[in-house]
Amino acid sequence: MRYKRYRDKITYIVDRLEQLPEEPRTRVEKSSIFYDLHTSIEAAIDILAMYIKDNGLQVDDDYANIDKLEELNVDPEIAPCLRNCNGMRNHIVHRYNTFDEQIVFNAIPEIKNCMYRWIEVVEVFIGEFRPESNTGGSEPTE
Numbered sequence: 001m002r003y004k005r006y007r008d009k010i011t012y013i014v015d016r017l018e019q020l021p022e023e024p025r026t027r028v029e030k031s032s033i034f035y036d037l038h039t040s041i042e043a044a045i046d047i048l049a050m051y052i053k054d055n056g057l058q059v060d061d062d063y064a065n066i067d068k069l070e071e072l073n074v075d076p077e078i079a080p081c082l083r084n085c086n087g088m089r090n091h092i093v094h095r096y097n098t099f100d101e102q103i104v105f106n107a108i109p110e111i112k113n114c115m116y117r118w119i120e121v122v123e124v125f126i127g128e129f130r131p132e133s134n135t136g137g138s139e140p141t142e
Contacts, residue, residue, distance in 0.1 A: 002050060006126045009043045010119050016040045017112050030101060034092050037104065037111060041089040044118055048082065051122060062086050074121050081114035 016036040024030045048069060049059045057068050063083065070079040088107055091099070 003126055006047060006050065006122060009047050010122065013040045013043050013115055013119065017115060020108065034104065037108070038089055038092045040115060041085045041111070044082065044115055045086060047122055051125065075117065078118055078121060082118060085111055085114050
């Protein structure tokens with residue numbers, strides 16, 4: 001179990017989402033929001049790939065992994081929200097022709113809710129494999 005890798009990515013997501021400004025006032029703040037959302041969603045999708053692999057399934061592309069997550073019968077709202085987040089990540093990264101910043105800003109509460117919900121699922125999963133702190137052994141990293 002890659003407990004530390006899960007933990008690092010979860011920490012990254014939470015740190016990034018918690019620092020998002022309520023209302024961006026400058027171009028730099030807007031860019032920071034886009035970057036933090038993009039990389040947080042990417043970290044969540046990385047966690048998804050690890051989760052799929054650690055559940056004995058073959059890792060595939062992002063959307064196929066989301067489909068596999070759905071088949072694992074975890075929280076039924078997780079797969080659709082991860083699909084939406086991944087689509088928003090693509091929208092941010094590629095800045096499609098009709099990029100509307102307000103769409104991204106309006107989606108922030110939904111993205112945060114999805115990320116935190118996904119983290120809850122992962123926390124339960126990795127909690128089953130969490131190394132005991134009082135055993136004196138080291139944490140598994142891979």
